Amino acid sequence: MSKELIRLHDLCMAFDDELVLDHINLYINDSEFLTLLGPSGCGKTTTLRIIGGFTTPTGGDVTFDGVRINDVPPHKRQINTVFQKYALFPHLDVFENVAFGLRIAKIPAPEIEQRVMEMLEVVSLKGFERRRVDQLSGGQQQRVAIARALVNRPKVLLLDEPLGALDLRLRKDMQIELKRIQQQMGITFIYVTHDQEEALTMSDTVVVMDKGRIQQIGTPEDIYNEPKNAFVADFIGESNILNGTMVRDGVVRMYRREFPCVDGGFAPNEPVDVVIRPEDIDIVPVEQGQLVGTVTNVTFKGMQYDIIVDLGGFKWLIQTTDHSPVGAQVGVKIDPDGFHIMKKSEYSGLFGDYSSYSEEYEELADVSALEEEESGDEE
Amino acid sequence: MSKRTSNRFGDSLLMGLVFLFLYAPIFILIIFSFNAGTSSSVWRGFSLHWYNELLHNRLILTSVYTTLMVSLLATLIATVAGTFAAIGFYSMRRSRRDTLMTVNNIPMMNADIVTGVSLCLLFVVFFNGWEHFAVWINSVQSAVTLPTRLSLGFGTMLIAHVCFNIPYVILAVGPKLRQMDRNLIDAAQDLGCTWMQAFWKVVIPEIKPGIVSGALTAFTMSVDDFIISYFTAGSSTSTLAMTIYGMTKKRVSPQINAVSTLLFVTVLVLLAIINIRESHQEKRAVRGTVSRPKAFKKPGRAVIILRRVAAGALACVLAVVLIVTGKAANARPVVNVCSWGEYIDEDLIAEFEETTGIAVNYQTVESNEALYSLIEMGGADFDVIVPSDYMIARLIDEGLLAELDYGNIPNYELIDAAYKGLNYDPDNKYTVPYAWGTLGIIYNTTMVDGEITSWDAMFDPQYAGQVLMINNSRDALAAALLDLGYSINTTDETELRAAFGRLREAKDAGVYQAFVMDQVFQKMEGGNAAIAMYYAGDYLTMLENNEDLAFVVPDEGSNWFVDAMCVLKTAQHKQEAEAWINFIASTTSSLANMDYIWYASPNGEALEQYGDYYFELYEEELDEELFAIMAPPVEVLDRCEIYENLPVDTLALYNDLWNQLGI
Known part of the structure; x- marks a missing residue:
């Protein structure tokens, strides 16, 4: 890709002796759409605020175009931010909100007029110039916030959960909109979210964070298909994660059986975590199955059924288009490329079992998303 | 239904x-x-007379100026300080902020009197400390000379006002800050603002409604305040409220009604502005969230212009008031005079200032005792005071008065010998008499049969419920002492107890409608009471409103009093003070004063010429009978005694007896 623009070197941050960033190393290329993804409290917002200049790191360096910018105040950085709840200025109308940065920079009035109108066109808000911002819908406010940041022609745009407050439908539209704007303007976006789907949809690069550490950096495909540990595997999409032993390259043992797989590079008989994505599992007649289990729960999801199958006490999530009734004995078949083998890590054994699965788990996920938002406020 | x-x-x-x-x-x-x-x-x-008078009343104009200055400055300082304090609170952790907010709220809950007294105490303690410090500094070096004597005044009152205003500003600004999105400051900085720019361009506009209503509240509080100002303004400064209070102490002039009306209207307008602003904001908030109007309009050009014009007009009015009243208040060399309310023809002040170029800071106090406590407390910076006879004796005893240089007061020669060498200042070293008069009985001839000639009338059950007794121990007991044939200066306990018994008996018999001071004017003028004891000069004022009233100095005799001008030992403008005394003692001043206050002057020439002066002024003969009440002839005065300063024991007994009476 293109040249490197921002580098975080050994970045550490502590609030009241509590380490929130633990030796972060990351580089961000020009014109890249990079997403910091992780659950609440993982340090993603702190990282963003350090890049924006609102927080000074307790250790490590931030460089911009090769220059150390730790002590450069926010107003001197060629970086603009779209804040979580937009932070629009309520006492100014749409036009003046967007023109704010240009007025501070003492740009001549005709140019301001022209640039603001251009930008309002980009975000499809033409005709709203004289509206008060509190008379706009959430999506419109969102676009004002983006226009307000982009009109300054920053090299980097920071976005802190910008879609968090929008409803699902609007969120999907805005995802596409944001990606379009980023490509049109050709500038670097650093995007913070806890929504893995958002991250996968929009990003060139996804940085998965947890507990102040980077867990994995990669393209969306990489981190989905080749998660580095149980945390990433679980956080990105759905995963069944089982204990296994790598007998030799291409053969993994679990359930006292050997399965062919495509991974390798482990020591003989090394204990490993085995990830199997729910959509990579086929339900087959009992006699054709590599393993046999009992269906304990079935949920209709529209495109597919979410079926929970008890396999020797471990509950698997299987996504399939075929219906199987609860209580039925079924066979389970996995292709060799359906296995993803990971080294054991501190997250082993914490994720990947669907024993507690119930129909409410979607709702539970929503609740945790809400909690995330609230804790985000307090940061 | x-x-x-x-x-x-x-x-x-x-x-x-x-x-x-x-x-x-x-x-x-x-x-x-x-x-x-x-x-x-x-x-x-109907008449606008009193409003017109108001505009020519120096005392009121000066105090309006003081009030506006202190309110505006205090509002300005408190608004700035309070806003920053609120911002400081805002950035604190919740637990600390809550604690501090409680501390902040205490002064608002606290009784004003406690705040006032404690501030006064603080200032006095500080001044004492400062004096030691300044003396020490001046003794160890000579490059700078620090003033050693500080006193209560405009500065201390301003500090006090700032003090009690800040909590109101914090209370108004705090919620606005909490409503504000914390990210706004970050957002502004992100868009190229320095912190200060962000503060001015984003934070201030956001919390402006809070700041404005805080400032308005503070201003209203300041204008309205009496108690705290009273304790911290010292003696040489007085706000409008204090002046009004001082005026009521002597007699209720309708000017008070006029000035109170204006004050009421001012506060009403301020409150209306605050309320309209608030409801306006609420409406806007509701409109902003509920409806999403297609036709939202910015206020039209005309409205904006109108608003600007209104704001400009308001500012102009304020400026004019400040200039007009400020003119009355400002000048260079100064003399601080403290006297009683309504006790001078104010044209004299203007005349004195014109001829000498010395500004007169004219204050009033309600009683001898109040004056004494002001002086004793050390908060007073008066030069000239005008206490009564017995109080002068006490002040001389305690070494608080300065000896006068009569060489600077040639007009002292004009004072009639009858008013020199009196018991309070036998050697004529400290005083120049100002005015004199008698205490007597005022009665309504339509409500009383025949003439009253004796103090008996004040204790006569026949007039039960019709008699107004004077509400001060010395005068009330004097009436009883005189009625029993004793001296008003007696120190004999049995005599005093006997007098007290007479008073109490009458009170228990329901003779007294009330114990009054100022209310005597309304009650007697309105015919609500038949008999009262009061001062001769005030009787003449009442007579103007009720021709049925009569005055008598009873046969048993009475008190005659002299108020004299003295200079305090601590006076900082002794020369100006003596110039003032000399001016007031002159014949022309005495004539003008006599005509205005209805109390006799001690100036011999003035007493002689008053008849002619009166004729020239009003083109009618001076009523000899009335003049005899104002300036009683020698045979009447011979029956009367001047109050002497009583020994401490006797004063205590007076106090004790008065308390037993239980008014």
Whole structure:
């Protein structure tokens, strides 16, 4: 890709002796759409605020175009931010909100007029110039916030959960909109979210964070298909994660059986975590199955059924288009490329079992998303 | 249904009564401010006379200026300080912020009197400390000379006002800050603002409504304040409220009604502005969230211009008031005079200032005792005071008065010998008499049979419920002592107890309608009481409103009093003070004063010439009888005694007996 623009070197941050960033190393290329993804409290917002200049790191360096910018105040950085709840200025109308940065920079009035109108066109808000911002819908406010940041022609745009407050439908539209704007303007976006789907949809690069550490950096495909540990595997999409032993390259043992797989590079008989994505599992007649289990729960999801199958006490999530009734004995078949083998890590054994699965788990996920938002406020 | 209607009628009746109860006093005040007569109870027709008088009353103009200056400055300082304090609170952790907010709220809950007294105490303690410090500094070096003596004044009052205003500003600004999105400051900085720019361009506009209503509240509080100002302004400064209070102490001039009306209207307008602003904001907030109007309009050009014009006009009015009143208040060399309310023809002050170029800071105090405590407390910075005889003796005893240089007061020669060498200042070292008069009985000839000639009338059950006793121990007991044939300066306990017994007996028999000071004017003028004891000069004022009143110095004798000008030992303008005394003692000043205050002057020439002066001024003969009341002839004075300063034991007994009476 293109040249490197921002580098975080050994970045550490502590609030009241509590380490929130633990030796972060990351580089961000020009014109890249990079997403910091992780659950609440993982340090993603702190990282963003350090890049924006609102927080000074307790250790490590931030460089911009090769220059150390730790002590450069926010107003001197060629970086603009779209804040979580937009932070629009309520006492100014749409036009003046967007023109704010240009007025501070003492740009001549005709140019301001022209640039603001251009930008309002980009975000499809033409005709709203004289509206008060509190008379706009959430999506419109969102676009004002983006226009307000982009009109300054920053090299980097920071976005802190910008879609968090929008409803699902609007969120999907805005995802596409944001990606379009980023490509049109050709500038670097650093995007913070806890929504893995958002991250996968929009990003060139996804940085998965947890507990102040980077867990994995990669393209969306990489981190989905080749998660580095149980945390990433679980956080990105759905995963069944089982204990296994790598007998030799291409053969993994679990359930006292050997399965062919495509991974390798482990020591003989090394204990490993085995990830199997729910959509990579086929339900087959009992006699054709590599393993046999009992269906304990079935949920209709529209495109597919979410079926929970008890396999020797471990509950698997299987996504399939075929219906199987609860209580039925079924066979389970996995292709060799359906296995993803990971080294054991501190997250082993914490994720990947669907024993507690119930129909409410979607709702539970929503609740945790809400909690995330609230804790985000307090940061 | 019918029940419902009747309830409604009852509701509105109750409502009407409540409002009547709340506002009737103010309506009466406003109505009487347009009264043509001097009385506060008798309507003599509509007139703007008192408003006109107001504009020529130096004392009031000066105090309006002081009030506006202190309120504006205090509002300005408190608004700035309070806003920053609120911002400081805002950035604190919740637990600390809550604690501090509680601390912040205490001064608002605290009784004003406690705040006032404690601030006064603080200042006095500080001044004492400062004196030691300044003396020490001046003794160890000579490059800078620090003033050693500080006193209460405008500065201390300003500090006090700032002090009690800040909590109101914090309370108004705090919620606005909490409503503000914390990210706004970050957002502004992100868009290229320095912190200060962000503060001015984003934070201030966001919290502006809070700042404005905080400032308005602070200003209203400042204008309204009496108690705290009273304790911290010292003696040489006085706000409008203090001046009004001082005026009521002597007699209720309808000017008070006029000035109170203006004050009421001012505060009403301020409150209206605050309320309209608030409801306006609420409406805007509601409109912003509920409806999403297609036709939202920025206020039209005309409206904006109108607003600007209104704001400009308001500013102009304020500026004009400040200039007009400021002119009355400002000048260079100064003399601080403290006297009684309504006790000088104010044209004299203007004349003195014109001829000498010395500015007169004219203050009033309500009683000898109040004056004494002001001086003793050390807060007073008066130069000239005008206490009464017995108080002068006490001040001389305690070494608080300065000896006068009579070489600077040539007009002292004009004072009649009868008023020199009196018992309070036998060697004529400290005083120049100002005015004198007698205490006597005022009665309504239509309500009393025959003439009253004896103090008996004050204790006579025949007039039960018709008699007004004077509400101060010395005068009240003097009446009883005289009635029993004792001296008013007796120190004999049995005599005093006997006098007390007479007083108490009458009180128990229901002779007294009330114990009064100022109210005597309304009650006697309005014919609400038949008999009262009061001062001769005040009788003449009452007579103007009720021709049926008569005055007598009873046969048993009475008190005659002399108020004299003295200079305090601590005076910082002794030369100017003596110039003032000399000016007041002159014949022309004495004549003008006599005509204005209805008390006799001790200036011999003035007493002789008053008849002619009166004729020239009013083109009618001076009523000899009235003049004899104002300046009683020698044979009357021979019956009277001057109060002497009583020994401490006797004073304590007076106090004790007075308390036993239980008024």
